[in-house]
Amino acid sequence: MGKKILLEHIDKPEIKGIEGYIKYGGYRSIEKALKKMTPDEITEEVKKSGLRGRGGAGFPTGMKWSFLFKGSDKPRYLLCNADESEPGTFKDRLIMEKIPHLLVEGMIASSYALGVRTAYIYIRGEYMYILRILEQAIAEAYAKGYLGEKILGSDYSLDLYVHPGGGAYICGEETALIESLEGKRGNPRIKPPFPAVAGLWGCPTIVNNVETIAKVPFIINEGGETYSKIGIGASTGTKLISACGNINKPGVYEIELGLPVEEFIYSDEYCGGIKGGKQLKAVVPGGSSVPILPQRLVTKTAAGTPRLMSYESLAEGGFQTGSMLGSGGFIVFDEDQCVVRNTWNFSRFYHHESCGQCSPCREGTGWMEKILHRLEHGHGHMEDIDLLWDVQRKVEGNTICPFGDASAWPVAAAIRHFRDEFEWHVLNPEECTRRNYGMGVAAAEPELV
Amino acid sequence: MTATNNIAFSPERMAEVQAIIKRYPEGRQKSAILPILHMAQHDFGGWLSQDVMDHVADLLDIKPIEVYEVATFYTMFHLRPVGKKVLEVCRTGPCMLVGSDNIVQYLEKKLEIKDGDTTPDGMFTIKTVECLGACGYAPMMQVGEKYHEFLTPEKLDRLLDEFRKDA
Numbered sequence: 001m002g003k004k005i006l007l008e009h010i011d012k013p014e015i016k017g018i019e020g021y022i023k024y025g026g027y028r029s030i031e032k033a034l035k036k037m038t039p040d041e042i043t044e045e046v047k048k049s050g051l052r053g054r055g056g057a058g059f060p061t062g063m064k065w066s067f068l069f070k071g072s073d074k075p076r077y078l079l080c081n082a083d084e085s086e087p088g089t090f091k092d093r094l095i096m097e098k099i100p101h102l103l104v105e106g107m108i109a110s111s112y113a114l115g116v117r118t119a120y121i122y123i124r125g126e127y128m129y130i131l132r133i134l135e136q137a138i139a140e141a142y143a144k145g146y147l148g149e150k151i152l153g154s155d156y157s158l159d160l161y162v163h164p165g166g167g168a169y170i171c172g173e174e175t176a177l178i179e180s181l182e183g184k185r186g187n188p189r190i191k192p193p194f195p196a197v198a199g200l201w202g203c204p205t206i207v208n209n210v211e212t213i214a215k216v217p218f219i220i221n222e223g224g225e226t227y228s229k230i231g232i233g234a235s236t237g238t239k240l241i242s243a244c245g246n247i248n249k250p251g252v253y254e255i256e257l258g259l260p261v262e263e264f265i266y267s268d269e270y271c272g273g274i275k276g277g278k279q280l281k282a283v284v285p286g287g288s289s290v291p292i293l294p295q296r297l298v299t300k301t302a303a304g305t306p307r308l309m310s311y312e313s314l315a316e317g318g319f320q321t322g323s324m325l326g327s328g329g330f331i332v333f334d335e336d337q338c339v340v341r342n343t344w345n346f347s348r349f350y351h352h353e354s355c356g357q358c359s360p361c362r363e364g365t366g367w368m369e370k371i372l373h374r375l376e377h378g379h380g381h382m383e384d385i386d387l388l389w390d391v392q393r394k395v396e397g398n399t400i401c402p403f404g405d406a407s408a409w410p411v412a413a414a415i416r417h418f419r420d421e422f423e424w425h426v427l428n429p430e431e432c433t434r435r436n437y438g439m440g441v442a443a444a445e446p447e448l449v
Numbered sequence: 450m451t452a453t454n455n456i457a458f459s460p461e462r463m464a465e466v467q468a469i470i471k472r473y474p475e476g477r478q479k480s481a482i483l484p485i486l487h488m489a490q491h492d493f494g495g496w497l498s499q500d501v502m503d504h505v506a507d508l509l510d511i512k513p514i515e516v517y518e519v520a521t522f523y524t525m526f527h528l529r530p531v532g533k534k535v536l537e538v539c540r541t542g543p544c545m546l547v548g549s550d551n552i553v554q555y556l557e558k559k560l561e562i563k564d565g566d567t568t569p570d571g572m573f574t575i576k577t578v579e580c581l582g583a584c585g586y587a588p589m590m591q592v593g594e595k596y597h598e599f600l601t602p603e604k605l606d607r608l609l610d611e612f613r614k615d616a
Contacts, residue, residue, distance in 0.1 A: 075474075084582050085580060085582060086580075087541045087542050087543060087579075087580040087584065088542070088543050088580075088584050089582065089584070090582045090583055090584050090585055090586075093582055093583075118474075120472075124582070125483070125487065125523070125525045126525065126581050126582070126591060127582070128487070128594045129594045129595065129596075159472075161472045163472075163480075163483070163484065164483055164484055164487060165483060165523070166483050166486065166487075166519070166522070166523025166524070166525045166526060167523050167524040167525035167526075167578075168522065168523050168524065169579065169580070180483070181480060182477070182479065182480055183479035183480045183481065183482040183483070183509075183511075183515075183519065184479075184518075184519065185518055185519060185522040186522065186523075201474065201477055242584065242585055243585060244543040244546075244584035244585040244587065245543055245546045245547070245584075246546060246547070250584075250585035250586070250587075251585050252585065284542075288541075288542055288580075329584070331542065331543050331546070331584070333546065337546060341545075342542055342545070342546070345540075345541065345542050345545050346541075346542055349541050349542070349579050349580065352579055353579060355522075
C-alpha cells in the first residue's frame, strides 16, 4: 500500500463537513502558513517538493508560481481549474465531492503564498451539484474565520468564489478558462503574454489544477523535502489516477508515482485486472489526448524494462513507443475493442469541442472525424489512412493552444501502432460493420446490455 | 433594469443575481454571465429564448450580442424548447467502451424519438453529450443536476417512470 496524501480519510463521511475535516487534521496548514511562514517561504517549499501540475502538462508548480509578476500594484488572482473534462479523467470530482475542504484549504494557503486577495474556482457547469458542495464548504470556512477579513487574526484577507462553466472542454486550457471567467466565449489567447503577467482582467494570474492545489497543505505541514522523497525521481509525490474502461474495478486511486503499470492494472488493490478474464489490448494512460499504447508497450517499455506510473517512464521511447502520464485518465481496452471505432469517437469529441479559432484545428478535426467515420463504417479507401496521417500532422503544432496537438496525437498513435487494423477495415468493408477486429471476435454492435 | 416581454427573475432570484454580480470587481459584471444564464435557463422553461437572453443583457448592462455569442458557444445552453426532462447521455470513448451506444439506442426505441428530439408530449428530450467526467461509473447520463451512473435498461425503465411522476 503506497503513501496516501489526499485520500487517506476518504472513507470517513464526516470529513465532508468542516468539523470532521478539522478532526482529521484539516486547516493546520493555514495556522502554520499565516503564523510562522512568509509567502516566499511557502513558494520555496513548493519548489523543493518537486510538485508538478496535475492537470496534464506536469509543469513544476513552484516555478509557475515564481513567474507571477509582482512589480505592479494590480491585484493578483489565483484560479483553480476544476473544469475536469479530458475524457477518462474524473479524479478532481472525487476530492471536491468528498473532501471539499481540502481544496478550500489549499486555495487559502496558495493564495497567501501568491499574495492573492480574491480567488476563484472555475468548475465545469455539469458539476453544478459539486459547485453547491463547494459553496457550502466555503460558507463553513468563512464562519470559522479561515476566509474573509483578517484570517485567524492575521493581516491577511481573502475572498473565494466558485464560478460555473457552460459545457466546453476548451475551457480547461488556462487562457480559455480566463476568457470564460471574463464572461466571453472560451477562445484561448495568444501567448505571450502569459497569465502570470497578464491574465484575468489583464492582471497577474496563476491557474492551477484541483489536485495540484490540494497537495499544498501537505507540503506546508510536512515540508517540501518530505514530499519530494515520495515517488520516483522527478515524479515526486502521489498522483490520482482515474481508471476506466474494461477493468474489474474502475475508480479513482491515489498511487505513489513509480508504481509498476502491471501492478496497477492487475493488482486487486487497483484495477483488479481485465473484466471478464479477457486479454488486454491497449491502454490510453493519461486522458484521451495522449498516445494509445498497444499491449506489448503497456507493462514494458520498448527496451524491455518495466513500465512505471511516472511522468518519465510513461513517456519513455517518445511518441514512437511511449505516451504520457497526462491527467491520469487511465483508459483500458480489452481484446474485443476496435481501435478505429475508438479513434473515430475521440475525433468526433475533438471536432465537437474545437473552439474554431485556428483553421488547422477547426477544419482538421472535422476532416479527421469524417475520414475515421468513413473507415469505421466500411466506406474507406487505403489512401484514407495516409490522408488521415497527413491531416493530423498539419494540425499538430499549428494552433495557438495545445488543443490541436491533443486532437492529433490520438490519431497518430492509433495509425502508428494499429495500422493493420485500419487496413483490415478497408479490405473488409462489410465485415467491419458487423464485428470488431481484434484478438477476439466480438460483434461491432454488441447486443443490448 | 427593464424587463422585456414580461420576462423577469423573481425578487428572491434577483437578489441572488445581484449577489453573484458582486463576486467580480466593479465594471467586470459581465463575468457573471454564465452563472446567470444557468439560472435563467432553469427559471424560464429550460431553454434560452431571445427574450430571456435580452433580459440577461439588460441585467448585466451589456449588449445583447455579447449574451448571444456566449450562449451559442457553451453546449449546456438550449436555444430551442426542450422536454421537461433532458436526458443527457454521455457518448465519449470510455462510456462507449462499456455500452453507451446501447443506452442511446434503448432510449430511442423506448421513447420513439431520435437523439436531439423531444417526445410529442413534451416530456423527454434525448441529447447525447461529450464526456461528463464519470468515465469509471459508465454508462451514464445527466438529468437536471443529477448524475445517473452504471445505467442498464432496467435502471432506465425505473428512472423514466420516476421522471414522469416527478414532472
